[in-house]
Amino acid sequence: xxxxKILIKKFCTREVILYIIFGILTTCVKIFSFMLLSSVLHxxxxxxxNIGIVIAVLFAYFTNRKLxxxxxxxxxVEYLKEFGKFILGRAFTMVVESIGFWLLFSILGITYFDGxxxxxxxxVIVIILNFFISKFFAFKK
Numbered sequence: 001x002x003x004x005k006i007l008i009k010k011f012c013t014r015e016v017i018l019y020i021i022f023g024i025l026t027t028c029v030k031i032f033s034f035m036l037l038s039s040v041l042h043x044x045x046x047x048x049x050n051i052g053i054v055i056a057v058l059f060a061y062f063t064n065r066k067l068x069x070x071x072x073x074x075x076x077v078e079y080l081k082e083f084g085k086f087i088l089g090r091a092f093t094m095v096v097e098s099i100g101f102w103l104l105f106s107i108l109g110i111t112y113f114d115g116x117x118x119x120x121x122x123x124v125i126v127i128i129l130n131f132f133i134s135k136f137f138a139f140k141k
Contacts, residue, residue: 022063030056069139089133
């Protein structure tokens with residue numbers, strides 16, 4: 001029991017908790033953007049989804065930058081490098097997500113609940129990867 005407490009203390013840091021909170025909010029921003037664009041503004045669903053993704057990634061960048069990882073970038077060049085690294089990291093995990101889902105769903109046959117289990121598995125992997133990419137690559141001090 002003591003080892004479990006130590007493990008929880010080690011991994012449930014302020015940074016991790018804030019990352020989870022803003023990750024949930026990022027997902028809400030994406031869904032809300034999609035719904036607003038497709039249902040209210042009647043923008044085609046695939047296009048609305050892509051715009052929603054861009055809005056959500058921008059939201060994630062700004063919240064992660066200052067509120068989660070406390071970036072100390074102060075010049076335009078530093079901001080641009082940081083933003084570029086963040087976008088590069090997200091592009092990488094998008095590829096990982098696409099390939100990972102294909103492997104889980106199509107190759108390994110994890111098709112339970114119309115692929116929901118595969119979606120959940122790969123989403124957890126991508127969230128963890130995004131955290132480490134943001135912490136040690138994009139917002140590295």
